[in-house]
Every structure is written in structure tokens, then in C-alpha cells.
Amino acid sequence: APLYNQPRQFHLGMFEIGRPLGKGKFGRVYLARERSSGFICALKVLYKAELQHGSGVEKQVRREVEIQSNLRHPNILKMYGHFHDSKRIFLILEFAGRGELYKHLRRENRFPEWKAAQYVAQMASALRYLHRKHVIHRDIKPENILVGIHGELKISDFGWSVHAPNHRRTTLCGTLDYLPPEMVKPHGNGNDNSYDEKVDLWSLGVLTYEFLVGEAPFEDTMVMTHRRIARADMTIPSFVSPEARDLIKKLLVLDPDKRLPLDAVQQHPWIIKHCVKGERATNREKGRGGE
Numbered sequence: 001a002p003l004y005n006q007p008r009q010f011h012l013g014m015f016e017i018g019r020p021l022g023k024g025k026f027g028r029v030y031l032a033r034e035r036s037s038g039f040i041c042a043l044k045v046l047y048k049a050e051l052q053h054g055s056g057v058e059k060q061v062r063r064e065v066e067i068q069s070n071l072r073h074p075n076i077l078k079m080y081g082h083f084h085d086s087k088r089i090f091l092i093l094e095f096a097g098r099g100e101l102y103k104h105l106r107r108e109n110r111f112p113e114w115k116a117a118q119y120v121a122q123m124a125s126a127l128r129y130l131h132r133k134h135v136i137h138r139d140i141k142p143e144n145i146l147v148g149i150h151g152e153l154k155i156s157d158f159g160w161s162v163h164a165p166n167h168r169r170t171t172l173c174g175t176l177d178y179l180p181p182e183m184v185k186p187h188g189n190g191n192d193n194s195y196d197e198k199v200d201l202w203s204l205g206v207l208t209y210e211f212l213v214g215e216a217p218f219e220d221t222m223v224m225t226h227r228r229i230a231r232a233d234m235t236i237p238s239f240v241s242p243e244a245r246d247l248i249k250k251l252l253v254l255d256p257d258k259r260l261p262l263d264a265v266q267q268h269p270w271i272i273k274h275c276v277k278g279e280r281a282t283n284r285e286k287g288r289g290g291e
């Protein structure tokens with residue numbers, strides 16, 4: 001029986017630990033197999049000592065577990081359970097058969113438009129699911145996306161996700177590249193620099209740009225990135241098709257309320273052009289004629 005039909009309490013002895021799959025700031029991820037079922041998963045091990053007590057990180061791990069455990073969507077990495085011992089916290093995660101998306105992007109430099117469009121459509125579908133549950137991811141970037149065995153994307157790492165609307169308390173660290181204007185320059189929206197799900201629309205625009213161009217639109221020194229985000233100051237290279245350019249420009253909009261909503265993203269001509277299967281393919285699927 002798969003892991004989710006298992007008893008809710010897990011412990012380390014239930015798993016055979018395989019090769020390391022990767023490492024992050026606070027721990028490592030290992031391939032693992034649950035002994036009784038043979039179920040393959042990824043075991044994320046976080047060291048309590050490194051999650052400085054009282055800092056935002058401990059709360060982030062708690063939120064990551066609380067949020068990700070209750071999500072079920074093909075483009076969101078499943079969390080089957082968690083447990084801890086005296087020194088470590090263990091998150092039992094879905095194993096993504098083709099690993100980390102950013103490694104594919106670095107290796108291929110940039111994705112062809114048909115692949116980028118299919119990836120953006122999958123991300124829009126996952127974000128629509130999250131936003132319907134009033135969850136904002138807030139950290140959509142290639143480093144937080146994995147690739148499943150059939151090439152489908154899986155959003156992972158909900159460490160920065162929160163329930164909308166939100167007022168950020170934990171200090172940001174790491175790249176600013178994906179942050180929207182309302183998170184890099186508070187008071188921009190007039191009120192107490194709270195923000196909502198529309199921050200993920202901006203990040204989807206940055207992600208679309210990076211898939212097609214191979215680098216983030218505002219990549220620069222820290223100070224310049226700050227300024228260029230605040231002005232939505234970017235140039236889109238001429239090799240990007242007019243349809244893709246149109247979608248990027250409709251997501252990277254300073255005013256959150258003017259960004260293209262997710263249902264409109266999924267209906268955008270660039271997405272339709274690359275994602276809707278031909279008539280024959282659809283008929284074949286439905287077993288009508290067309291075989």
C-alpha cells in the first residue's frame with residue numbers, strides 16, 4: 001500500500017536510506033525506500049541545531065509541513081508525512097524522477113518555446129490550485145521546482161509559502177530576482193506593505209522570461225536589481241516570439257491588480273498554441289475515430 005495509506009506515525013527505522021539527492025541550506029535530501037511497502041520517496045533531513053531557535057526558519061519548516069501535507073496536485077510535490085528524533089526533522093516527500101529543474105535549465109541554457117509554454121501552463125495550473133486554497137508560494141523560481149519522471153513540473157519547497165493576505169515578518173535573504181515590486185519596496189501599495197497571491201503572478205512572469213532567455217529579467221547587482229524591479233525595467237531579446245513577449249509583459253506589471261490572472265494565462269494565445277493537443281490527438285485520447 002502506498003505511503004499515504006500507511007499509519008500516520010513514521011520513524012527512521014521504517015526506511016532504507018539510499019544515495020544523497022541534494023543538499024540545501026539546512027540539511028540534505030536522500031533517496032529512501034519504505035521497508036514494508038517498498039515505496040520509493042525522498043527523505044529531507046533538517047538539523048534542528050541549524051534551525052536557529054526563535055528565528056523565522058523554525059516557523060517556516062512548521063508552515064512548510066502544515067501547508068504541503070494538505071496539498072494534492074500533479075504539479076505540486078507531495079509530502080506524505082514527517083517525524084523527528086532528538087537532532088533532526090524528517091520530511092517524507094514524493095521522489096521526482098528527473099530531479100531539479102534549474103539543472104536542466106543551466107544544461108540547456110534556455111528552453112524552446114513549446115517546452116517553456118507547457119511548463120508555464122503547468123505552473124499556472126498549480127498556482128490556481130494554491131490560490132484557491134489562499135496559499136501564496138512567494139518563492140517561485142527554478143531552484144524550487146523539480147521534474148517528475150514524465151517530464152512534468154513539481155513545485156517543491158514551501159518554506160516561504162504563507163496564507164494570503166500576508167505581512168512579511170521574516171527577513172529575506174538570497175536572490176531578489178524573483179521578488180515583485182510590492183515585496184522589495186514596501187509602502188509602494190500605500191498600505192502596510194501587505195500583499196496577496198498576485199506576488200506569484202509576478203514570479204510566474206520572471207520564470208517565463210528565464211525559461212525563454214536563460215537568465216532572470218532583472219539580474220544585476222543587488223542595488224540595480226532592486227531598482228530595476230521597482231521600475232519593471234527589463235528588455236526582452238528579439239529572439240523571443242511576439243506572443244511570448246506579450247504574456248511576459250502582461251505578468252511583469254508593477255500594479256498587482258493589473259497583472260494577467262491565472263485563468264487568462266492558461267487561455268493566452270502563446271499557451272494555447274503550444275499546449276492544446278491537436279484534434280486528432282484529443283479524439284485518439286477519447287477513443288473516438290481519429291485512431
Ligand SMILES: Cc1cc(Cn2cc(-c3c(Cl)cnc4nc(-c5cn(C)nc5C)[nH]c34)cn2)no1
Nearest residue numbers: 021022023024027028029042095096097098099
Ligand atoms: C535540504 C534540501 C535540499 C533540497 C533540494 N533537493 C530536492 C531534492 C529532491 C526531492 Cl525533494 C525530491 N525528488 C528528487 N529527485 C531528485 C533527483 C532525481 N534525479 C534523477 N536526480 C536528482 C537530484 N532530487 C530530488 C534533492 N535536493 N531542498 O532542500
